[in-house]
Amino acid sequence: MATSYEGYKSPLSSRYASKEMQFQFSEQNKFSTWRKLWIWLAEAEKQLGLEITDAQIEEMKKNIENIDFPAAAAEERLTRHDVMAHVHVFAKQCPLAAPIIHLGATSCYVGDNTDLIVLRNSLDLLLPRVASVIFCLKNFAESHKSLPTLGFTHLQPAQLTTVGKRACLWIHDLLMDERALRRCRDDLRFRGVKGTTGTQASFMQLFNGDGEKVRALDFLVTKLAGFEKPYAVTGQTYSRKVDVEILGALSSLGTSIHKMCSDLRILASRKEVEEPFESTQIGSSAMPYKRNPMRSERCCALARHMITVYSNAANTHATQWLERTLDDSANRRLSLSESFLSADAALLTLLNISQGLVVYPKVIERHIAQELPFMSTENIIMAMVKAGGDRQICHEKIRVLSHEAGAQVKQLGKDNDLVERVRNDAYFAPIIDQLETILDAKTFTGRASDQVTEFLAEEVEPVLSNYKEALKNMETVTLTI
Template identity: 65%
Template sequence: MATPGAEEDMLARYRSPLVSRYASAEMAFNFSERKKFGTWRRLWLYLAQAEKSLGLPITDEQIQEMEANLDNIDFKMAAEEEKKLRHDVMAHVHTFAHCCPKAAAIIHLGATSCYVGDNTLARVISRLADFAEKYADLPTLGFTHYQPAQLTTVGKRCCLWIQDLCMDLQKLEQARDDLRFRGVKGTTGTQASFLQLFEGDHSKVKHLIYSVLISRAYIVTGQTYSRKVDIEVLSVLASLGASIHKICTDIRLLANLKEIEEPFEKEQIGSSAMPYKRNPMRSERCCSLARHLMTLVLDPLQTASVQWFERTLDDSANRRVCLAEAFLTADIILSTLQNISEGLVVYPKVIERRIRQELPFMATENIIMAMVKAGGNRQDCHEKIRVLSQQAAAVVKQEGGDNDLITRVHADPYFSPIHGHLESLLDPSSFTGRAPQQVAKFLKEEVRPALMPYQSKMGGKIELAL
């Protein structure tokens, strides 16, 4: 048997489909080893620069050597060191020191391993806002309990989706703005090692924090920052998953009704056995992965609850999996939803046909009121409409025919005073209430202002690999 090459050897090992099939290159890189360990090296550089500025014996030559080797990472050596040391941070300290021999003594000086430890949503909202605006006036049958209800408009229904996503955007922005660095605090968060380095000078320790950090830091921590931070972040992502699941479920149901369809590629195959099918595969993918995303918030909830005193290590392996998977999954379903929202297809004639089937029943109250205005007796009119409605319903349910209620009203001489007005009484736009005005107000007052900070990043379409 031939010895497998590097590529074949990789194919013999499990690879998460989150990365191999779905995730964007940018998000996959964010959780790659190169990005992670490159970030560690930059943090060690910032720490050394700050310590030098505060008087520790660190030379310019050592700093320059670190700067020159930030991305010169020997991953094979790091893996061998970790196998030997059983500590990933110290393995990379040794690997960095190997290519920075002059700086070896000051890398990670005084620190602990826990020192180193979105625009797509806005684009989705923007695309859906354009869709809602375009179809703000198009009447469609509303559903409650998935049974026919009063009319709404296609644009108004879309605004319900947008509203959920705007809430998610607000929570994401809040979670991002609330994030802080753990800070430079040593093994149990007391900064004792740094106080010793600076010979008891508290002012230098405080200055070190501000020199290293470009953002806020927690005032108190144990060896790690509170794991409740992970709960806050993943809760927002899980909530986003719930929103996208609901949106894509609606799209799947509408696809079954043939009213709205997601984009369908020219050579795409819906079913190997049924060539006529156009399955909502992208919406189904979003629902499938959104369910996974919603479950991931359970991990940080349990992790935070079992952290003992200043820290236990049973958080580490769990966080390596759930944090990366949460962001990768959120990236995938948002990118897929953007692709869907950029190519939604609406079939107005199908929507109109379904309205015609249900609207006569909804119009019975309007017919009664018109007859009363024409001099009729409300009770007599109500009884006649009730009988005709039941006859029409029997045609629909028992014979599979079309709703012929209006034909029956036309044929009944009792209703002759309003025969000339029946068409106007059945105008679908008169049954949508203020839906079009609500769409305009919502987009103007809530959606467009929320998107203003992202205007420079609205361009670019999503092309899915699968």
Template identity: 60%
Template sequence: MSLLFSNATRFSTWRELWLNLAIAEKELGLPIPDQAIAEMRDNLKLNEEQMKAAAEEEKKRRHDVMAHVHVFGTVCPTAAPFVHLGATSCYVTDNADLIFLRRGLDILLPKLALVIQRLSTFAEKYKSLPTLGFTHMQPAQLTTVGKRATLWIQELLWDLRNITRAREDLGFRGVKGTTGTQASFLQLFDGDHDKVEALDERVTQLFDFPYAMPVTGQTYSRKVDIDVLSPLASFAASATKMATDIRLLCHLKEIEEPFEKDQIGSSAMAYKRNPMRSERVCSLARWLGNILHNAHETAGVQWMERTLDDSANRRLTIPEAFLTADVLLTLLQNISEGLVVYPAIIARRIAGELPFMATENIIMAMVRAGGDRQICHEKIRVLSHQAASVVKEQGGENDLIDRVRKDEYFAPIHAKLDSLLDPRSFTGRAEQQVDSFLQKWVEPALQPYREGFKNAKQADLAV
């Protein structure tokens, strides 16, 4: 991703744009020598000397595109008269940006798919392990560790869909001229409108875009940037949700993110095992989500055919959005590949809450055994409050079931209490939901990326 948004890639892409423009213009009848095309093709990459020359030229001319037109012409003398022929600066800057947007999404999509695959493996492994559910961050009905992971996966699947849509929707600015009217190209082709349209289509085809935008000003509409950055910002929300859940689970000591053998959690508190990866995800995701506001504001203030107040902003916003999303995916991959589950802690927490949750089952069992529902309800209510007092006021363990065992009223179901308290009977269809979700939704979505998984390496955060 860093290479994609480097100056070397940007300026070599400009040269490729000039080359394909010349190729299309020659095909449509302009007298551009074969030697000119050959020179341009042979000099698409800039060496260090050319980069320095372009930087010096830009200092003098105060114009980045013209600096590179000049330097390209010095290494392609035959092509020099035809470089940038009929084009405006946005022919190279905007079309290059669209190329980078598409390539950037092409980098992110397989990484996102890999995170989903890693989490799917985790969900499958722990699909039947009961765990305490939380609503309002208060103990709630049981779920399973794997089922909870599917909540993260589902959001990431939506991100995969949204980013794919943004990628497939991308068009090319194409060959539109200084204010989008194609006037310069109409002049080049002596008023032949068909050739101007053919030029636009041919250059778009050479870069393998599905279509050229039918109308533009000097730039492509900056709403396109919103369309691309929106799914990235949405992904940031998914990353925040997942990482926050993991941070809370680390606090509960039920699940931990990877923690290396020699890793130090605190300079003072040697015992600490801080969830720094998940914290970093939340930090960077907040940044990525807020980047979108720049794209919104920039799109709204493009006066008439364009202004230049978009340029410096976009040179920060677009690369940083993609670089941030890329790092987030590396972090999420690393986390999902090394999550550690502590079943004993989970079981202990369930044991502390399950007696209260089992009261309805106890009442139903007593009714089936011939008891009166209202009498049973009152007895359970009294015993529950006594047990709660032990937990909250004395700091003791939940002894509700012991109280039920000692109460002769509940003698008809004493033998059934263990089965009534089996955590697996409280997780509903969680395990089946995981199986169905992975089979019907995850597998089809990941199918296009399966081949790439074979060579995927574990994420290394040391680099």
């Protein structure tokens, strides 16, 4: 006997994405939304004068959630048409309303409009998640805004920054993602009632050529569905350029998540910053001591999928011939759902990470001590010049000592002893009492701390103010797998 373990299951549903996001792309939500759309169409047509009764509408309303999935599947096997299969099943459940179900509409009336409702609701789920991550990182940045750490360019030690300032780089990218997703949400419209090729010809017949009533029908159904405006013109479908914009924003979010989590993986390798690690968590089956950054790795894996799915949307739009071709259908069943489910899963994991980041200041301090002597050479030269020394002579002295210290580090694997070499060279006697100040790591971070304060107040807080309710009710995320 076949079991549920013998068929394919998407890891997005079985392991990663939230129940809320899964519901948006569920069969139950899809087909109950189709029924709502048929009800809204009937209500609007009745309001504009067609012979539709309250009893017919009430009969449909009683069966919105009562979907006979086996019967619909059997009908689809016969008709090879998913919309007509559900029209037939709904009509059998609503015999009184059967004559007016789907009246004047084409398949894309329910298909495309449902997709737009799902896209809207899914964006409404993602945006507070992005804001929650930003909120947690804001608190992290504020707490560590003055903690010096090695900056890196070319993945080589560079001028110091602070832990909080680095976190602000992650926040900056996420702010751009919030803006892009919010614009997609605000710009989203409804397909409305446009007919088979977007001309509304079938509705013109229903309303005896009354174009004003047909236009009113379009706007009335749009309002019933909770949208402000319909798209002014469509072919058989709403333009797949809409999908390009939305999946483009999700792909861009994927790049931000991947960049941040790649940074965390590097920092974890250096033992400077770690993601949460549970007391019972196993890092490696063979190496018990390991604390692998599995959450960040998962985020990177999901983010890569988000990035690549965008090409599906772009290629689908590019190949929509004239008023439409059907080669978008199977592709969009995959690309829309997987983009949002991947984004949802990645953001939940990222929120879990952001709520429990651990910093190891002593390790960071040790790493700074290994590199700061080389970085401080210019300051030592300037201090000597102020004390009356010759810059060129001082430069040569420092150059020789630096190479000697570098050899100790690279060839012998010893600690950087440049400072001790300076202390032991009589030439630098005039500034020996200044060395501690010259080597204070905080003097090498510039305005990093002030930049954090300014950025959080001027750029971050205004965005977070739009999500006060969501942030107030934010819960601690626990990963089940």
